[in-house]
Amino acid sequence: MAIRSERIAVFAGTREGHDLARYLADTGRLERTDFFVATEYGRNALEDVPGVRVIAGRMDREAMDKCFRRRGYRQIVDATHPYAAEVTENLRAAAEDCGIAYMRLLREEEDYDRNKIRFVDSPREAAALLDDEDEKFLLTTGARDIGAYAQVKNLRQRGCARVLPAEESLRACLEAGFSRERIICMQGPFTRAMNIATMEQFGCSVLVTKSTGRAGGFPEKAALAEEGYRVIVIGRPEKEEGFTLKEIIERLEIE
Structure with missing residues (x-):
């Protein structure tokens, strides 16, 4: 089993994930953060963030489990799309299996008639x-x-x-x-x-x-x-529980 490090894994796929990358770059914390995206398009969407390390490719739960144990992350941030329900389920389960803290980054709710x-x-x-x-x-x-x-x-x-x-x-x-x-x-x-x-x-x-x-x-x-x-x-599949971008940033600052 890998020794727990100070590394953070962010699974991106939303504008909030990009904003989190920008924040980590501005605060000098990118060197211990890996960003995971499903496609090369996702990689390109992050290329304007200096110093970001992006790993592209889809992973099932087993692959996530192996990756988390090998790299020894202490924190998983799920910033995937609200409709990527299967990915979120796999991330949450793999993090739990590996004893790693998991946070879901939520999008701001909309207001309309x-x-x-x-x-x-x-x-x-x-x-x-x-x-x-x-x-x-x-x-x-x-x-x-x-x-x-x-x-x-x-x-x-x-x-x-x-x-x-x-x-x-x-x-x-x-x-x-x-x-x-x-x-x-x-x-x-x-x-x-x-x-x-x-x-x-x-x-x-x-x-x-x-x-x-x-x-x-x-x-x-x-x-x-x-x-x-x-x-x-x-409609959104179901009401999600998690944290706003601001709340996740605050929690990363505390840890």
């Missing part, structure tokens, strides 16, 4: 709603579950997808059946004006998104309901 937005439980439920109508729609839910929309009628003519500028995202959209001309690969978050402009350019009247918090640009997307657009939201 829930009466003007349609909430659904899953991508398949959103796809079923879209399949029952003829309006053009913009998907901003990411590429991971894009296959759920493959059977929506007239997808190539009606569907437009906005995903991260990564090769795997583009490939997933094409495999699902989206037209290449209606796939937008851009890094967000986006302003309200940008969202409206995108809807207008592609003739969309329906926006499908996820409840991703303020850092993920959700309020700017939810605001489209005020402009007369229909907004379908795939």
Whole structure:
């Protein structure tokens, strides 16, 4: 068993994870912190932080357990996306198995009018709603579950997808059946004006998104309901427990 060191492991994937990296760089603590990301895109998202050490690649629970024991971390910070529920579950379990402290970094909660937005439980439920109508729609839910929309009628003519500028995202959209001309690969978050402009350019009247918090640009997307657009939201899987970025920084300072 590895001797416990002062090293910290941060599993990133959100803007808050990037902000934590920036804070650790500014306070001279990066030399004992490793940042883990799932993809090369995640690595590139952190490249503007000087001195950050990034390890890219997906890990299951067994791989996490081996990594934690080998490197001897004293603290695991989970800053993965709110919808990466399986990753969070594996991180929490592996940290417990190894006797390492675990902290979940939460996104700031959003505030919006829930009466003007349609909430659904899953991508398949959103796809079923879209399949029952003829309006053009913009998907901003990411590429991971894009296959759920493959059977929506007239997808190539009606569907437009906005995903991260990564090769795997583009490939997933094409495999699902989206037209290449209606796939937008851009890094967000986006302003309200940008969202409206995108809807207008592609003739969309329906926006499908996820409840991703303020850092993920959700309020700017939810605001489209005020402009007369229909907004379908795939709700956050469940209420999470954890700490805000400020609280995690305070706890790291104490330890």
